[in-house]
Amino acid sequence: MTEQLQVEKLSKSFGSARVLNEVSFTVEPGRFLVLLGPSGSGKTTLLRCLAGIERADGGTVRFGERALAEGRVHLAPDRRDLAMVFQDYALWPHMSAAGNVGYALRRRKLPRPESERRVAEVLERVGLADHTDRYPHQLSGGQQQRVALARALVASPGLLLFDEPLSNLDADLRERLRVEISTLTRESGATAVYITHDQSEAFALADEVGILEGGRLVQLATPESVYQRPSTPFVARFTGLAGELTGRTDGPAHQDRVLLTTEAGTFVATCMGRCGTDGTEVQVLIRPAAVTLADATDGRGDDRTSEATPDASRQGLAGTVTDTAYRGRGYDHVVELSDGSRLTGVFDKQAHLRGTPVRVALDPDGCFAYPTSPSHLEGDDSHLFNRTPVEIP
Numbered sequence: 376m377t378e379q380l381q382v383e384k385l386s387k388s389f390g391s392a393r394v395l396n397e398v399s400f401t402v403e404p405g406r407f408l409v410l411l412g413p414s415g416s417g418k419t420t421l422l423r424c425l426a427g428i429e430r431a432d433g434g435t436v437r438f439g440e441r442a443l444a445e446g447r448v449h450l451a452p453d454r455r456d457l458a459m460v461f462q463d464y465a466l467w468p469h470m471s472a473a474g475n476v477g478y479a480l481r482r483r484k485l486p487r488p489e490s491e492r493r494v495a496e497v498l499e500r501v502g503l504a505d506h507t508d509r510y511p512h513q514l515s516g517g518q519q520q521r522v523a524l525a526r527a528l529v530a531s532p533g534l535l536l537f538d539e540p541l542s543n544l545d546a547d548l549r550e551r552l553r554v555e556i557s558t559l560t561r562e563s564g565a566t567a568v569y570i571t572h573d574q575s576e577a578f579a580l581a582d583e584v585g586i587l588e589g590g591r592l593v594q595l596a597t598p599e600s601v602y603q604r605p606s607t608p609f610v611a612r613f614t615g616l617a618g619e620l621t622g623r624t625d626g627p628a629h630q631d632r633v634l635l636t637t638e639a640g641t642f643v644a645t646c647m648g649r650c651g652t653d654g655t656e657v658q659v660l661i662r663p664a665a666v667t668l669a670d671a672t673d674g675r676g677d678d679r680t681s682e683a684t685p686d687a688s689r690q691g692l693a694g695t696v697t698d699t700a701y702r703g704r705g706y707d708h709v710v711e712l713s714d715g716s717r718l719t720g721v722f723d724k725q726a727h728l729r730g731t732p733v734r735v736a737l738d739p740d741g742c743f744a745y746p747t748s749p750s751h752l753e754g755d756d757s758h759l760f761n762r763t764p765v766e767i768p
């Protein structure tokens with residue numbers, strides 16, 4: 376049966392280095408959580424604590440009614456009703472694909488015909504019906520990871536853990552296997568936790584994304600909420616930016632909109648803290664999707680005006696295209712603004728050639744102004760765990 380995973384104040388140190396710092400989260404039954412963070416942020420350690428391979432120093436892990444780790448309780452991995460898929464596949468080299476997949480069932484002493492039926496069925500589901508007798512060294516990387524996925528699914532565990540399972544595969548294969556992992560995991564009904572440092576992989580897979588920074592969970596929300604309301608500059612940077620500017624607020628905020636003056640020009644942004652007062656210093660982080668280009672001579676690009684201050688964004692910022700890359704559906708551009716700063720990954724269906732002067736319109740929804748002074752940041756961290764976009768006063 377599908378269960379809820381509950382993690383509370385999980386902490387872990389190696390020597391004097393605190394690798395996990397009171398990490399708490401809940402994954403509802405059958406939901407798919409992706410933990411996203413840079414190298415060294417503690418993702419693997421957290422997953423290993425959930426699996427029982429690593430022992431946490433403090434905190435609890437519960438799965439349904441059962442405590443997996445709590446106080447002195449520390450259940451061994453094979454008593455946690457879970458299976459794990461590893462980055463390096465971790466197949467037994469001396470066993471065939473069917474042997475690897477059937478191992479867990481043999482340990483459970485399932486009758487042989489039943490075991491063989493389930494192994495054949497799951498290998499069919501991962502597209503390896505014709506490779507059941509092959510040994511790992513006779514399989515490609517993608518095929519080996521499919522065997523590992525089949526091995527994880529075959530005993531229908533309640534909890535599935537994924538440790539960067541796609542990172543050793545090339546781009547095309549990654550995308551195909553990502554879809555298979557997503558589909559087969561959801562079909563199985565298991566609760567899933569998946570770690571990665573790849574933002575696009577995380578957003579594509581997750582029901583909810585948790586962002587880890589230095590062993591702390593700094594935001595936990597749907598991919599849409601993380602993209603639309605990144606709780607900190609770190610989260611915004613780690614989930615995709617066109618560029619960053621610094622500036623000052625110009626007048627008070629209306630709702631959560633604030634007019635900004637920067638060296639590149641004046642525009643409206645979303646205020647991500649207490650930037651209501653005039654002249655507050657801010658960092659502005661800009662999503663690629665918020666940027667629209669128009670040739671400096673035509674009338675496009677000035678239609679994303681703000682209700683609060685229509686005149687401010689009507690002008691757009693002045694810039695020059697410094698790179699144009701064809702992407703099939705259109706073109707990605709690099710634009711240098713008048714202050715010398717750059718916006719990258721700016722998409723337009725039409726190409727703007729290198730050296731072309733352009734006007735850059737910025738959608739306030741994708742421009743986040745964070746006050747640089749800590750006293751202007753939010754006092755409590757409840758907004759970090761937003762399930763829907765929240766209004767920040």
Ligand SMILES: Nc1ncnc2c1ncn2[C@@H]1O[C@H](COP(=O)(O)OP(=O)(O)OP(=O)(O)O)[C@@H](O)[C@H]1O
Pocket residue numbers: 389394412413414415416417418419420421572
């Ligand atoms: N067994 C260990 N002994 C000492 N330090 C460790 C041990 N395991 C991990 N660490 C340290 O803990 C920190 C977090 O490591 P962890 O592997 O959990 O991060 P990660 O986010 O998974 O990184 P990566 O994406 O590079 O795998 C790192 O600084 C790492 O060097």
